[in-house]
Amino acid sequence: NAGVTQTPKFRILKIGQSMTLQCTQDMNHNYMYWYRQDPGMGLKLIYYSVGAGITDKGEVPNGYNVSRSTTEDFPLRLELAAPSQTSVYFCASSRTGGANYEQYFGPGTRLTVT
Amino acid sequence: TQLLEQSPQFLSIQEGENLTVYCNSSSVFSSLQWYRQEPGEGPVLLVTVVTGGEVKKLKRLTFQFGDARKDSSLHITAAQPGDTGLYLCAGSSNSGYALNFGKGTSLLVTP
Numbered sequence: 001n002a003g004v005t006q007t008p009k010f011r012i013l014k015i016g017q018s019m020t021l022q023c024t025q026d027m028n029h030n031y032m033y034w035y036r037q038d039p040g041m042g043l044k045l046i047y048y049s050v051g052a053g054i055t056d057k058g059e060v061p062n063g064y065n066v067s068r069s070t071t072e073d074f075p076l077r078l079e080l081a082a083p084s085q086t087s088v089y090f091c092a093s094s095r096t097g098g099a100n101y102e103q104y105f106g107p108g109t110r111l112t113v114t
Numbered sequence: 115t116q117l118l119e120q121s122p123q124f125l126s127i128q129e130g131e132n133l134t135v136y137c138n139s140s141s142v143f144s145s146l147q148w149y150r151q152e153p154g155e156g157p158v159l160l161v162t163v164v165t166g167g168e169v170k171k172l173k174r175l176t177f178q179f180g181d182a183r184k185d186s187s188l189h190i191t192a193a194q195p196g197d198t199g200l201y202l203c204a205g206s207s208n209s210g211y212a213l214n215f216g217k218g219t220s221l222l223v224t225p
Contacts, residue, residue, distance in 0.1 A: 004156075033212060040123070041219035042202065043157070058212060090156050100145050100164065100206075103213065105156025 006106035013081040013113045021076040021109050023091030026036050031094045033103065034058075034066065036087040043090065049074055050097065055058040065070050081113045117141070118203055118216035126222045130192050135219040137203035138185045144206055146186050147213070148177055151200040160188075193223045 007022045026033065030051045035043040045058030049068040063085060065077040074093075078085060088110050092103040119138045127133055137146070145164045149157035161170050163179035163186060170177045174197075176189040190197055200220050203211040 035215075040217060043204075043215040045212050048212050092156070092160070097206075097212065100211060101163070102147075102158075102159040103204075107154070107156055 004091055004093055004104050004106035006089075008109060008111050009073075009107065010110050011112070012079075013111065015081060015083065015113060016078070016083050016111075018079050019111075021075065021078070021089055021091075021111075023074045023106060024072050025091075025093040025103065025104070026072065027073075027093060027095075028071060029093035029095050029104070030071070030096050032068065033094075034064070034074070034076045034090045035090045035092065036060065037090060038087050041053070044090075046076065081114050085111065086113045087111060118205055118214055120201075120203060120216035120219050122219060123217065123222075124220050124222075126224070129194055129223055129225050131223075132189070132191050133193060133221070134187055134189045135201055135221070136185065136187050137216055139205065140184065141205075142183050144183070146179060146183075146203060146205045148186070148188055149202045151202060151218070152156060155203055157200075181194055190221075193221075195223050195225055197221060198223050 004025045014027045033048045034046040044060045047066040049055045091106045094101045094103045121136050147162045148160045151157040161177045166181045166183045168179045172193045178187050200218045203215045204215045
């Protein structure tokens with residue numbers, strides 16, 4: 001099993017451009033998450049999904065959008081990129097929610113907005 | 115958001131030393147997890163603690179969940195360079211789907 005895969009690994013965007021970060025999991029997990037990690041700041045939840053067709057905002061959703069049309073895929077859309085969105089983005093999945101179940105993380109996408 | 119404070123933020127030690135890192139909150143958590151993250155990779159789960167006062171051991175790593183389920187500690191015995199990484203604690207409340215992560219403790223173990 002590949003687990004959680006993310007593409008691209010690196011990307012440089014200009015201010016105002018848009019892009020989609022792709023995330024796919026092959027573990028048939030219901031829950032999927034998007035986090036951003038800034039230096040010294042830990043992981044902050046952007047959006048999460050408890051199943052296909054259901055998404056909800058996390059702690060820092062502004063400037064981002066998500067969709068969950070299938071169990072496997074959970075893309076993150078950045079509209080009108082801003083320098084404040086420079087970060088490392090991690091996608092994760094788990095069988096169900098909460099801290100009783102392991103979250104499996106992808107390798108991350110390092111995004112720079114200049 | 116339930117805040118998790120981790121200390122110390124940075125720790126640099128020599129191989130063979132012992133260390134303890136802490137994860138504290140004013141909130142009660144139904145369970146708490148510890149993850150380790152190596153440079154350029156995503157976090158990987160080390161352990162989940164669920165019961166207040168619970169102690170779990172993973173080889174040279176000992177994890178403890180506070181009696182009141184508001185804090186946790188990770189103790190490493192005889193640290194090795196392979197222990198180098200960012201250690202993150204994450205907690206979940208009874209009503210939450212998602213995890214709240216602490217800022218992490220960055221550990222460097224030199225030979």
